[in-house]
Amino acid sequence: MKGKLFPIAGIALLSLAFTSAQAQQYQTVPLSGFNADVIANGVGSSATSTNSDVDGVNYAFVSKDFQLTASSATLTYGLPTNGLINSAAASPAGLNYQLASYSGNNSLRLLNVGDNGTLTFTTPKAAVNLYMLATSGSGESQVDVMVNFSDATTQTFSGINISDWYGGSNFAIQGIGRIKKTTDGLEADASNPRLYQIPLAISAANQSKTIQSVKVTKAGPQPSGTTVGNIPNIFAFSADVYNSCPMPTNVTSTTTTGGATINWTAPSSAPASGYQYYMSTSATAPTAATAPTGSTAAGVTSVTLNSLTTGQTYYFWVRSNCGSTQSYWTMTQFTPGQVSATYTAGDISTLFASAASITTTSTTTCPGTLTISIPSGYKIKSTDVSYKMSTVSNGYMEEQRSILACTTNNTTEASITSGSGGSTGTYSYNRTGLTLANNLTGNVTFELRAWRTYGSSGCTVTHNKVDNNTFKITVTLEPLQLATSEVKASAKELIAYPNPFVDAVTIEKANDVRAATITDLSGITVRTIEKPASTVHLGDLKTGVYILTLTMKDGSVKSSKMIKK
Numbered sequence: 021m022k023g024k025l026f027p028i029a030g031i032a033l034l035s036l037a038f039t040s041a042q043a044q045q046y047q048t049v050p051l052s053g054f055n056a057d058v059i060a061n062g063v064g065s066s067a068t069s070t071n072s073d074v075d076g077v078n079y080a081f082v083s084k085d086f087q088l089t090a091s092s093a094t095l096t097y098g099l100p101t102n103g104l105i106n107s108a109a110a111s112p113a114g115l116n117y118q119l120a121s122y123s124g125n126n127s128l129r130l131l132n133v134g135d136n137g138t139l140t141f142t143t144p145k146a147a148v149n150l151y152m153l154a155t156s157g158s159g160e161s162q163v164d165v166m167v168n169f170s171d172a173t174t175q176t177f178s179g180i181n182i183s184d185w186y187g188g189s190n191f192a193i194q195g196i197g198r199i200k201k202t203t204d205g206l207e208a209d210a211s212n213p214r215l216y217q218i219p220l221a222i223s224a225a226n227q228s229k230t231i232q233s234v235k236v237t238k239a240g241p242q243p244s245g246t247t248v249g250n251i252p253n254i255f256a257f258s259a260d261v262y263n264s265c266p267m268p269t270n271v272t273s274t275t276t277t278g279g280a281t282i283n284w285t286a287p288s289s290a291p292a293s294g295y296q297y298y299m300s301t302s303a304t305a306p307t308a309a310t311a312p313t314g315s316t317a318a319g320v321t322s323v324t325l326n327s328l329t330t331g332q333t334y335y336f337w338v339r340s341n342c343g344s345t346q347s348y349w350t351m352t353q354f355t356p357g358q359v360s361a362t363y364t365a366g367d368i369s370t371l372f373a374s375a376a377s378i379t380t381t382s383t384t385t386c387p388g389t390l391t392i393s394i395p396s397g398y399k400i401k402s403t404d405v406s407y408k409m410s411t412v413s414n415g416y417m418e419e420q421r422s423i424l425a426c427t428t429n430n431t432t433e434a435s436i437t438s439g440s441g442g443s444t445g446t447y448s449y450n451r452t453g454l455t456l457a458n459n460l461t462g463n464v465t466f467e468l469r470a471w472r473t474y475g476s477s478g479c480t481v482t483h484n485k486v487d488n489n490t491f492k493i494t495v496t497l498e499p500l501q502l503a504t505s506e507v508k509a510s511a512k513e514l515i516a517y518p519n520p521f522v523d524a525v526t527i528e529k530a531n532d533v534r535a536a537t538i539t540d541l542s543g544i545t546v547r548t549i550e551k552p553a554s555t556v557h558l559g560d561l562k563t564g565v566y567i568l569t570l571t572m573k574d575g576s577v578k579s580s581k582m583i584k585k
Contacts, residue, residue, distance in 0.1 A: 045267065045348050048104075048118040049257040050142035053233075056129035058253060059099060061122035063087045066199045069122070072129055074185060074213075075157025076248035078201045081213070083122050088204055097197040097208050105153070105256075107192040109217040117153045117192065117256040128236055128254040130163070136237035139254065144170060144230045146262035150220040153192055153256040155185040155213065158249035162239040165220060169229040177220050179239060182252050185213035192217040215255060227262045265342035268295060268321070273354035277330050277395065277497065278540060278562075280354050283322045284338055291340035291347070294318045298337045298349065299325070306337055306349055315341065327546075329562055330357035331401045331498040357398065357497035361390045363468075368486035369479040370409075370420070370472040378421050378471050380432045386479035387425075387467040388491050397540070397565060399461050401498040403454040407468060408490040409439060410446040415483030417441040421471040422449065422486070426457040428464045439484075446487070457495065466493050499564040515570055516556075520583035523559035527570065530554040537569045538582075558584065 058074050060066035061083035070080050084098035099105075103119035120126040128137045150167065165177040183189065191214040198207050236254050266287035274281050282297070296312035316323055328334065333355045340347040368388035394400060409420045420439030425432040433456055439447045457464055468491050475483035516525040527533060530552055538547040538558070546566070549556060561584045569579040 045148075045261045045263065046112065046115050047145070047259055047261050048116055049145070049259050050118065051120065051139045051257065052142060053137055053139040054120050054125035054128050055137055056127045056253075057122075057125050058127045058129065059083055059119075059122045060086050060199050060201075061101075063090050063092075066201050066204055070201060071125075072127075073157070073201055074127075074129075074155070074198070074251065074253055076131070076251055077158060079157070079198045079207075080201055082197050082199045082206065086199070095197070095206075097195060099193075099196050105193050105215070107151075107217055108194070109190055109192050112260070115151060115192075115217065115258055117151075117258050119153075119256055126255065130161075130236065130238035130252050130254075133238050133240050133242045136235060137254075138168075138233050138235045139257065140233040141231055144232050145259060146228055146230050147222055147259035148227050148262050149222060149260040150231075150234070151258045151260075152180075152218040152220060152254060153215055153258070154182050154218060154252060154254045155188075155215050156182040157185055157251040157253060159241075160184050160188075161250040161252040162241065163252050163254075164237045164239050166235040166237075167220070167222065167226075167231055168233045168235065169226060170232050171229060173226070173229070175223060175226050180218060180220075182218065183214070183216055185215075187212065188214055188216055190217055191215060222262075228264065231259075261348070263345075263347050265291060265340050265345045265347040267347040267350050268338055268340055269350070271336070271338060271350055271352040273336065273352050275354050275356045275358055276544075277357045277398065278544065279324065279326045279328050280334070280336075280356055281322060281324045282336055282338070282352065282354075284350075286319075286321050287340060287347075290319065291342045292318055293341040293343045294320060295338055296341050296346065297323060297339075300335050301332060303335050303353075305351065308346070327560075327562060328356045330398070330564075331355065331496050355496055357401075358494055359392055359394070359497065360492060360494040361392050362489060362493075363388045363390055363491035364489055367481045367488045368468060368470060368491060369481050370470045370484045370486070371479045372475055372477050373421075373471045373473065375421065375473045378436055378473075380423060380434065380436060382423075382469070382471075383425075384469045384471065384479065387469045388486060389427075389465060389467050390491070390493050391463055391465045392493060392495055393463050394461050394495070394497065397500055398497040399459050399500050400457045400464065401496045402452075403457050403466075404450075404452040404494040404496075405454065405466075405468070406448075406450045406490070406492050406494075408446050408448050408487045409470065409484055410487050411444040411484055412482050414444070415472060415474060416443060417445050417447045419473045419475075420447060420484050421473065423469050424451070424454065424456065425467045425469060426460070426464065427467055428460055429457065431456040461500070464495070515578050515580050516568055516582065519580075520585045521558065522585050524555050524557045525568070525582065526555055527552055532572055532574070533570050534573045535571045537571070539567045539569070540564065 056072035059081045082098045085101045105117040107115040167175045194214040268284040270285040294317045296315045298306045299313045337349040337351045339349045369386040371384040417439040472484040536549045536552040
């Protein structure tokens, strides 16, 4: 029998925040040519908002906005109302599909062997890979897929298997429910029915060709003596879009309190004209026509950005510049003034307790503990936490409970976080923008308290645990605002005024000053002025607190805190 694991306080080494984003060229593909409406939506009987079924026995999909009457309960399952599906398939990650309108035909439904239909690309495009979103009603089916290019050539994929809408693998979405069209009886299942992601690799010789349309033909099987069953339904395509100018990859950022260095990896064929980048505080992506913020020369795969606002999230896009053409943009986001710590002292135990007894004031005897040192002159603006919990033996993910506490001010999150899934596995947790440690300075300590609702008593790593090296705290900083009393104290010997200032300061006895140096509160020198005039213009500095240091001609040094409004 395993003994108790007592808490170990891990004070982790600090590192400035690090984020990355892999290159993604995936695009949804608007289509025409669907022949059936198999998704019930809106208010009213399912028969009025569909004209066919998925499986030949009167079952159709439902949208989350479906209501039999205006007073019917809102569905907690169903296809997304906007038709946008974020694929759950592991590879490739980040793939999306856009379904056709639920108020018109939204499926290419092929009843009999030999039946076919053509889905035409609204905007023809070249692709490295196509991904088909499909399912099969009343048993697995097979289709042949012919990709039609603008030069009248084709590429055919024969005998593509499409799983039955219940229980298949490599699904893009699951647990979306269905409805019996003849009775309006709704059925909900946490895992079914499903839509599947089916990859179609375009050959290298065809990748630069523009795709006009895709023809899909039912190849089999067909139940003997009947037309009911094994019915393929094609709903959408997405594309890994081809570009003759290859993208950079592995875009990462390393931040300081007021800046960042962005790095990326060159494609295998490095662009002759270097790279262009675009930066914004908005997440709105640039288009091909967007004017870049800046550029780097050929072979230069990094850029350093200064004079950024501490605590502000920035979005940075970069693309290859091949001269006459440019690649697609790829993005990373970062926040200057983020400090992180990761727990590395081993797996964190969970404490057994009943679910009803675990509250926001509950503690454990085996928390994971992290301490972060806040740089002088800054305070915490917000806190992010991430970690993974894994089942052990016969524990389930749904039995996991956890909460983050700040023991420096005895504050916790507003609610307990629970796992999900009646099975074994690993569950990932990510929460951002937490306020439990806001405005704290100096050394700030956090506890991750974790429980399990099944198993033997006490603290153990049996049944459920927090995985080592996954508990990470990231705090976003902001400058301390100098208190009025501190301004008055620092002004006992007046060396410059006004304080606070907007555009300029006047230095007292400037003729006696050999040099003036301005540093921020992290110690970074932002301006050095030899033999300054009496008026020094500083309107380009960002809002915050600075140290003005005057080196006098007699060798003495005077300093004062100054506030830039």
